[in-house]
Amino acid sequence: MKNYTLPSLILLALSILLFTRCTKDDGSGTVTIQLDHTVAGTALDLEQIKYASAAGHTYSVVNLKYYISEIRLTDKNGFIVSRGNINLYDIQDPSSSRIELTNIPDGDYTQLSFVFGLNEIINVDGGLPNTVDNINMEWPIPGDQGYHYMKFEGRYDSLNTGTLRSYNIHTGATKGNQNYLEISLPINALALRDNDWTINLQMDLNEWLQNPTIFDFVGQEMIMMNQAAQEIIKANGSTVFSIASVEKT
Amino acid sequence: MIIARRTLFLFILLALAACTKNTDGPTDNWTYLPVPYTLDYPDEFPIMSLQQTNPMTVQGVNLGRRLYYDPLLHPQGLHACATCHIQDVAFTSSGEVLPHINLGWNSSFLWNGKIEGSMEDIMLFEVEDFFQSDMTRLEADSLYPRLFYEAFGTRTITSTYTARALAQFFRTMISSNARYDKVFTPGSGEFPTEEEQNGYDIFFTEKGDCFHCHGGILFTDNGFHNNGLDTQPSPLGRSQVTGNPNDLGKFKTPTLRNIALTGPYMHDGRYETLEEVIDFYSEGVKTSPTIDPLMKQAHQGGIHLTAKEKSDLLAFLHTLTDTTFTHNPALSSPF
Numbered sequence: 001m002k003n004y005t006l007p008s009l010i011l012l013a014l015s016i017l018l019f020t021r022c023t024k025d026d027g028s029g030t031v032t033i034q035l036d037h038t039v040a041g042t043a044l045d046l047e048q049i050k051y052a053s054a055a056g057h058t059y060s061v062v063n064l065k066y067y068i069s070e071i072r073l074t075d076k077n078g079f080i081v082s083r084g085n086i087n088l089y090d091i092q093d094p095s096s097s098r099i100e101l102t103n104i105p106d107g108d109y110t111q112l113s114f115v116f117g118l119n120e121i122i123n124v125d126g127g128l129p130n131t132v133d134n135i136n137m138e139w140p141i142p143g144d145q146g147y148h149y150m151k152f153e154g155r156y157d158s159l160n161t162g163t164l165r166s167y168n169i170h171t172g173a174t175k176g177n178q179n180y181l182e183i184s185l186p187i188n189a190l191a192l193r194d195n196d197w198t199i200n201l202q203m204d205l206n207e208w209l210q211n212p213t214i215f216d217f218v219g220q221e222m223i224m225m226n227q228a229a230q231e232i233i234k235a236n237g238s239t240v241f242s243i244a245s246v247e248k249t
Numbered sequence: 250m251i252i253a254r255r256t257l258f259l260f261i262l263l264a265l266a267a268c269t270k271n272t273d274g275p276t277d278n279w280t281y282l283p284v285p286y287t288l289d290y291p292d293e294f295p296i297m298s299l300q301q302t303n304p305m306t307v308q309g310v311n312l313g314r315r316l317y318y319d320p321l322l323h324p325q326g327l328h329a330c331a332t333c334h335i336q337d338v339a340f341t342s343s344g345e346v347l348p349h350i351n352l353g354w355n356s357s358f359l360w361n362g363k364i365e366g367s368m369e370d371i372m373l374f375e376v377e378d379f380f381q382s383d384m385t386r387l388e389a390d391s392l393y394p395r396l397f398y399e400a401f402g403t404r405t406i407t408s409t410y411t412a413r414a415l416a417q418f419f420r421t422m423i424s425s426n427a428r429y430d431k432v433f434t435p436g437s438g439e440f441p442t443e444e445e446q447n448g449y450d451i452f453f454t455e456k457g458d459c460f461h462c463h464g465g466i467l468f469t470d471n472g473f474h475n476n477g478l479d480t481q482p483s484p485l486g487r488s489q490v491t492g493n494p495n496d497l498g499k500f501k502t503p504t505l506r507n508i509a510l511t512g513p514y515m516h517d518g519r520y521e522t523l524e525e526v527i528d529f530y531s532e533g534v535k536t537s538p539t540i541d542p543l544m545k546q547a548h549q550g551g552i553h554l555t556a557k558e559k560s561d562l563l564a565f566l567h568t569l570t571d572t573t574f575t576h577n578p579a580l581s582s583p584f
Contacts, residue, residue, distance in 0.1 A: 130295045136464070136470045136471075140453040164536065165548050166540070166541075224454070
């Protein structure tokens, strides 16, 4: 002990402190996007014919699958953190509702943006890995390319007459129109400081059927080759998403 | 590749034939030198998932092939897998027998998906529950103890190893060389007939809307659907497994590869011919509370094709017949 001078001991203690701090604090965290689904503000209940569409039909939701890609977080200075992952949500697979964005640098994030669907670079035949899940999303219409962006399927009671019919809102690129959606949502108070956060992102399915244009299932039970219908759904998509909450995890 | 495999197989058979002459000799001269087996399928196919505990080997595949064709798997030796799964008709036979085509890409098996998991899981079910195989019959055989040793390095024959060998062989039962794979692949230099192209357009658009369930390179979505066979949906399908009334009338989507060979059709074999099947989807669909939403025209009985459209669709379906599969010597009986 007598060989050590006080200054060298202080130096040693300081470097240990510094080292400890460096390993503990790498200046980043994970932001998890948790997908949640509602119909007119209430939790989605599959297979139940009980939702009212603006066009006057009672309807159910039976199946829901979609791609979210090109997720970006923007901080208050306009700095953008981009995660190009392609995420396939499948309502039959609860684990697909969590999207983890790792190594997000410390910052005050004020905006969440993403592509609903796939951009034109990815949305070509064979653009995604040949997994069984991706193959099941293929958009094989002759003359078109790529994948379904969304399969939103269910049944409806036509004008409440007791006659059950089916609807398939299948979106994708048709007749040269890409039809994917750019979504940007403001975030309140996501101050990432070497910690993890969760953004609860909500999709209200009823909004696909209204705002600004009422979508009527009748005559539009299938829309893969119907660009006018694709445009209505795309425009209605602007009010489909909202951020329900942002919390430190 | 096929020739190479065939040669290898012949070589092994020869080696085995030489060995059988010495069955009363010591087992010490048995060798466990497994040769890795590489599956051969086009890039467009998904990557087939394999089990780390059961690596594919030439010895394992060949043992599985022998077991597939051997009635010894049956406790009384009455029939083999191949008795009901006949290669000439893409490994099926009459009635409700599902064909053995590209099952290596499946993760749920049988019409109701009762078995979920790996190929090893379904094969274990087949050995232990379906056949109720007696392993002592295999152990008492003059050849199998050596074949199991060469495939797995085991001196004890169990249902697990038997299932693993069968699983390896099943993964090689790949059909990827139909007329479809040539004429609808740009750059192949071969082209569809006008009828086949018309049929393709019906199949792969919402006109016929076949592809949502029977699409992709595997011609199945590996899912379960009520396709509108009955007004009172059958309780014998997926609902039997899940107990969920929303699953009434749902059955596994079979692949349409080799569909012209695999009749009769539907889970109960109710339709003898493909023409009857097309008529059903055109005019015979019945609506019910669990009908799949993809059956958008069920309320009007189906997709209402003209006679010409029906024959075009039929011509397209015939392009899915793969005679290299039904004549593949590597998949034929080794006996």
